[in-house]
Amino acid sequence: MFAKSLIVFVGVGLVSGLVFGIYLIDAKNTSQLVYVEGSSLSVVTEKSDFKKGEEIKIRLVNSGTVPLTFSDSGYGLRITGLYGILMYSPWISEEEKKIFALDPNQEIEFAWDQIKNDGSTALEGLYKISAKGFDEQGNSVEKSTTVTIWK
Secondary structure: OHHHHHHHHHHHHHHHHHHHHHHHHOOOOOOOOOOOOOOEEEEEEEOOOEOOOOOOEEEEEEOOOOEEEOOOOOOEEEEOOOOEEEEOOOOOOOOOOHHOEEOOOOOOEEEEEEOOOOOOOOOOOEEEEEEEEEEEOOEEEEEEEEEEEEE
16 A cells, blocks of 8 residues: 555645646736726736747727826837836827827727837847826826746
């Protein structure tokens, strides 16, 4: 038969593996779009892991019930590295500069080809995509998500 210690160790391993797996599923939750009452902004990507050079589509969604305004034509969108260094912010044409607001449930889509503002290609790593707007009372509404670029 099996020794009691072997059964105990295998049992502890199975339970800890299950608990750690549930934790990882929770930590890697990709549901980025949640509608709430009041002011809310959601930053949504189609997935969280991208290949190097793959286009990253980013949707900014007003997921609240009040209109949001933005201080710049890029809707406050910023892509930074792990340490907060700005890698990319969108350039918007003159025609699109007239729209600086998102009504409830309204969204705007951006695409990042992994080219930084200085013209170089983004390296593999973790990037933070954030956007910042303001509600009717002037309160800041900010949301972010992270994506990983792999080889």
